[in-house]
Amino acid sequence: MCSVDFTDTSLSLEEQVIADRIEELREQLGDQLLILGHHYQRDSIVMHADFLGDSFMLSQMAAESKAKYIVFCGVHFMAESADILTNDDQIVVLPNMRAGCSMADMATLVDVETAWKNILLHSGLDDPIEREDPTALASNDDKFLVPVTYMNSSADLKDFVGRHGGIVCTSSNAQGVLNWAFERAGKNGSVLFFPDQHLGRNTGNAMGIPLEKMSTWTPNQCKEVQGWKEIQNAKIILWHGFCSVHKRFTKPQIDDFRARHPDGIVVVHPECPIETVAASDANGSTQYIRNFVAEQSPGAKIAIGTEINMVARLANEHPDKHIECLDGEICPCSTMYMIHPAYLMDVLERIVDGEKPNQIQVPPSIQEGSLWALERMLSIKK
Numbered sequence: 001m002c003s004v005d006f007t008d009t010s011l012s013l014e015e016q017v018i019a020d021r022i023e024e025l026r027e028q029l030g031d032q033l034l035i036l037g038h039h040y041q042r043d044s045i046v047m048h049a050d051f052l053g054d055s056f057m058l059s060q061m062a063a064e065s066k067a068k069y070i071v072f073c074g075v076h077f078m079a080e081s082a083d084i085l086t087n088d089d090q091i092v093v094l095p096n097m098r099a100g101c102s103m104a105d106m107a108t109l110v111d112v113e114t115a116w117k118n119i120l121l122h123s124g125l126d127d128p129i130e131r132e133d134p135t136a137l138a139s140n141d142d143k144f145l146v147p148v149t150y151m152n153s154s155a156d157l158k159d160f161v162g163r164h165g166g167i168v169c170t171s172s173n174a175q176g177v178l179n180w181a182f183e184r185a186g187k188n189g190s191v192l193f194f195p196d197q198h199l200g201r202n203t204g205n206a207m208g209i210p211l212e213k214m215s216t217w218t219p220n221q222c223k224e225v226q227g228w229k230e231i232q233n234a235k236i237i238l239w240h241g242f243c244s245v246h247k248r249f250t251k252p253q254i255d256d257f258r259a260r261h262p263d264g265i266v267v268v269h270p271e272c273p274i275e276t277v278a279a280s281d282a283n284g285s286t287q288y289i290r291n292f293v294a295e296q297s298p299g300a301k302i303a304i305g306t307e308i309n310m311v312a313r314l315a316n317e318h319p320d321k322h323i324e325c326l327d328g329e330i331c332p333c334s335t336m337y338m339i340h341p342a343y344l345m346d347v348l349e350r351i352v353d354g355e356k357p358n359q360i361q362v363p364p365s366i367q368e369g370s371l372w373a374l375e376r377m378l379s380i381k382k
């Protein structure tokens with residue numbers, strides 16, 4: 001059982017002292033500072049953010065910002081993307097360097113390169129890198145393997161994708177991105193989608209791709225187990241990654257909610273398993289969920305399948321609606337929760353003192369390819 005009461009948004013005396021100091025430091029830094037906050041951050045962080053959003057929106061904000069210091073209250077891959085999208089004079093700071101993402105860690109460059117080589121070898125597909133423009137539209141005879149990585153991945157994977165004519169997606173624009181990739185793969189081509197199998201499967205399903213045309217790639221499994229035939233027939237090859245928070249939401253939880261509230265509605269994130277998404281009324285990114293809840297009439301009963309900090313915030317913002325988390329016992333994303341206000345205060349103090357604390361710097365060798373992949377992502381409408 002989770003020990004934190006997420007419905008209590010009041011600050012203790014100590015938290016209030018920290019909050020006041022953060023505001024003083026923000027004032028001192030003025031326009032030089034931009035604080036970005038992901039929807040999964042706790043309220044005592046969100047209250048200091050200049051912008052609150054999903055990873056798509058926050059990466060747009062970072063790309064457009066002129067601030068010298070961008071303090072990213074989110075997880076490591078988000079700060080990396082912000083560093084790639086900003087210029088060399090801008091400093092991206094992650095308040096706690098241990099704030100990573102377990103899903104992003106499920107796909108490493110070594111494993112993806114091994115999968116890539118093996119799939120090309122056994123499928124008869126071609127590597128887009130072999131043509132003059134790896135992102136050119138495919139002709140009828142083409143059969144390319146196009147890599148698509150979810151935003152929740154390390155910068156070296158974004159670089160790999162960028163160099164191989166692929167693209168980054170977020171949960172906001174995954175359908176548009178997959179359409180973009182299929183146009184470049186060709187009629188007989190495929191997409192390798194990593195690291196989140198559920199976002200890939202749910203998006204493919206929503207686009208009408210049959211489940212038997214989506215195969216799962218499990219790293220380090222031998223090909224006999226993997227089944228090359230299935231890989232050869234697949235339109236989308238899904239990496240065996242998942243979010244440990246979203247995989248906890250299940251169809252029985254939805255059944256239980258509907259039994260208690262026959263007129264209730266259920267909205268979930270597409271990182272949830274396909275059975276959960278199929279049993280819900282709607283699914284989409286964190287920004288989609290926010291808009292969905294805002295559009296419901298007063299008195300609506302809504303169960304939400306996403307991270308608890310965001311659900312608790314929505315419940316506080318909409319007291320005229322009954323809002324509950326689909327999993328009553330769920331804990332927050334433990335890595336998002338590593339951004340404590342004391343860490344935020346500490347990095348701001350050090351910035352004021354002239355330091356560059358917890359700076360996220362993507363190595364120059366992988367900046368170019370990852371920038372290509374991210375810019376392609378930003379060009380796709382939701």
Ligand code: SF4
Binds near residue numbers: 100103333336
């Ligand atoms: S909620 Fe899941 S995907 Fe998002 S940062 Fe946490 S572990 Fe990663």
